[in-house]
Amino acid sequence: KIPRPVIRRLVVYYRCLERMKGEGKEYTSSKELARRLGIKACQIRKDLSYFGGFGKRGVGYKVENLRERLEEILGIGQKWRAVVIGAGNLGKAIAGHKPLQQQGFEIVGMFDTDGRKIGKKFGNLEIMHMSDLKKFVEENDVKIAILCVPADSAQDAAKAVEEAGVGGILNFSARVIKVSIPVENVDFTASLKSLAFQIIKRKGK
Amino acid sequence: KIPRPVIRRLVVYYRCLERMKGEGKEYTSSKELARRLGIKACQIRKDLSYFGGFGKRGVGYKVENLRERLEEILGIGQKWRAVVIGAGNLGKAIAGHKPLQQQGFEIVGMFDTDGRKIGKKFGNLEIMHMSDLKKFVEENDVKIAILCVPADSAQDAAKAVEEAGVGGILNFSARVIKVSIPVENVDFTASLKSLAFQIIKRKGK
Numbered sequence: 135k136i137p138r139p140v141i142r143r144l145v146v147y148y149r150c151l152e153r154m155k156g157e158g159k160e161y162t163s164s165k166e167l168a169r170r171l172g173i174k175a176c177q178i179r180k181d182l183s184y185f186g187g188f189g190k191r192g193v194g195y196k197v198e199n200l201r202e203r204l205e206e207i208l209g210i211g212q213k214w215r216a217v218v219i220g221a222g223n224l225g226k227a228i229a230g231h232k233p234l235q236q237q238g239f240e241i242v243g244m245f246d247t248d249g250r251k252i253g254k255k256f257g258n259l260e261i262m263h264m265s266d267l268k269k270f271v272e273e274n275d276v277k278i279a280i281l282c283v284p285a286d287s288a289q290d291a292a293k294a295v296e297e298a299g300v301g302g303i304l305n306f307s308a309r310v311i312k313v314s315i316p317v318e319n320v321d322f323t324a325s326l327k328s329l330a331f332q333i334i335k336r337k338g339k
Numbered sequence: 340k341i342p343r344p345v346i347r348r349l350v351v352y353y354r355c356l357e358r359m360k361g362e363g364k365e366y367t368s369s370k371e372l373a374r375r376l377g378i379k380a381c382q383i384r385k386d387l388s389y390f391g392g393f394g395k396r397g398v399g400y401k402v403e404n405l406r407e408r409l410e411e412i413l414g415i416g417q418k419w420r421a422v423v424i425g426a427g428n429l430g431k432a433i434a435g436h437k438p439l440q441q442q443g444f445e446i447v448g449m450f451d452t453d454g455r456k457i458g459k460k461f462g463n464l465e466i467m468h469m470s471d472l473k474k475f476v477e478e479n480d481v482k483i484a485i486l487c488v489p490a491d492s493a494q495d496a497a498k499a500v501e502e503a504g505v506g507g508i509l510n511f512s513a514r515v516i517k518v519s520i521p522v523e524n525v526d527f528t529a530s531l532k533s534l535a536f537q538i539i540k541r542k543g544k
């Protein structure tokens with residue numbers, strides 16, 4: 135019921151409020167958030183209005199109240215258990231990415247279909263076969279699956295994840311998948327294009 | 340001179356126009372773009388106004404004109420040569436990510452400091468030592484370096500990249516780097532938080 139682009143902006147506001155908290159700021163305004171984030175103030179006010187009356191006209195928003203409310207709304211306070219599907223180069227890079235822990239996410243398992251990888255250890259995790267996924271998800275209350283398989287395996291792996299009862303999929307594979315649980319697609323090429331543009335502009339000076 | 344969040348939105352508009360082109364649409368409006376992208380129409384009009392008069396009041400924007408202009412502005416038409424710094428799990432996943440080619444980016448080299456990796460092949464690429472970076476960048480007109488090293492090596496590797504004459508850095512390492520060339524930071528944990536929120540909302544139904 136809340137559009138996905140709104141959700142992404144809420145995460146951006148939350149991070150900004152965390153920085154402000156670190157700076158010791160007590161109050162802020164949609165105007166200041168707009169300036170810091172490059173998002174229009176009217177957009178920010180509209181997004182926050184979904185979640186009830188935060189600010190006081192003339193006074194603005196109390197940073198800590200807004201930050202806590204967003205933390206609650208975005209479920210950031212909770213610990214989320216996740217599994218990596220596809221124990222290849224990307225899967226291992228994701229499992230070894232330390233900031234995950236600090237953000238409330240914990241990789242509790244890695245799964246693959248390649249017989250040569252099953253039983254091998256990566257850090258504290260032992261790579262398991264996809265046929266053990268459902269049982270593992272049920273026993274460990276796993277909420278998220280991070281899909282790191284090749285494009286041609288993506289739909290099959292996504293179906294297995296859905297069938298196993300996982301809450302949602304973070305999809306890195308270079309393929310659109312069709313399932314009826316929430317999916318977030320990740321692709322770093324948009325960041326590459328943005329960087330390319332910054333380089334061109336700089337050269338133009 | 341153009342703020343980074345504006346650049347990112349321009350990339351989003353460009354992709355939407357590409358889809359519209361694929362659908363055979365001839366005209367669009369800031370209102371329709373706003374609806375499709377979840378970005379306010381006033382924001383879209385403001386962003387496009389940086390680049391000259393596109394639309395006609397009452398008629399809207401001609402999809403192909405706007406798409407071509409954005410392609411030119413964003414330097415998307417050109418081929419960009421990139422190198423991967425850090426031939427570990429993430430570096431190999433990036434080098435093997437096929438969609439890069441289709442988007443106009445080509446990985447032409449991989450670099451590392453680990454003696455056991457130097458000389459090994461990954462696909463068509465041979466892993467080279469960081470001491471060869473500057474010469475390689477000059478001989479191959481390399482524009483972009485994709486930083487895939489551990490957090491503790493990030494600043495040193497970034498400095499070596501800047502010193503070698505690369506145009507900009509796509510930074511995946513879990514560390515803020517300080518250089519005087521453009522840097523785009525990538526972190527997938529924001530997507531994880533967005534997914535966590537979608538899962539919570541769904542449960543609430």
Ligand SMILES: NC(=O)c1ccc[n+]([C@@H]2O[C@H](COP(=O)([O-])OP(=O)(O)OC[C@H]3O[C@@H](n4cnc5c(N)ncnc54)[C@H](O)[C@@H]3O)[C@@H](O)[C@H]2O)c1
Pocket residue numbers: 219220221222223224225245246247248251264282283284285287290291305306307308320321322323431432433435436437438
């Ligand atoms: N979105 C991004 O930003 C991004 C970045 C880099 C790579 N990628 C993509 O990530 C994917 C993986 O890349 P990689 O370099 O790690 O590949 P890889 O070949 O090293 O690893 C893929 C692994 O998936 C396993 N696998 C295959 N089918 C499976 C299935 N049905 N169930 C479980 N496991 C299965 C394989 O056995 C292998 O271990 C590719 O699609 C690549 O394009 C995306």
Ligand SMILES: NC(=O)c1ccc[n+]([C@@H]2O[C@H](COP(=O)([O-])OP(=O)(O)OC[C@H]3O[C@@H](n4cnc5c(N)ncnc54)[C@H](O)[C@@H]3O)[C@@H](O)[C@H]2O)c1
Pocket residue numbers: 226227228230231232233424425426427428429430450451452453456469487488489490492495496510511512513525526527528
């Ligand atoms: N931003 C994201 O979304 C994301 C996702 C996954 C991983 N990561 C990060 O990517 C980084 C790499 O992860 P990984 O799993 O590939 O690690 P890894 O240990 O497998 O690979 C790192 C490689 O960098 C090399 N290296 C170290 N110092 C170097 C230097 N000064 N110059 C050149 N090469 C150097 C090492 O020899 C090694 O081969 C980590 O910081 C990790 O947290 C980020």
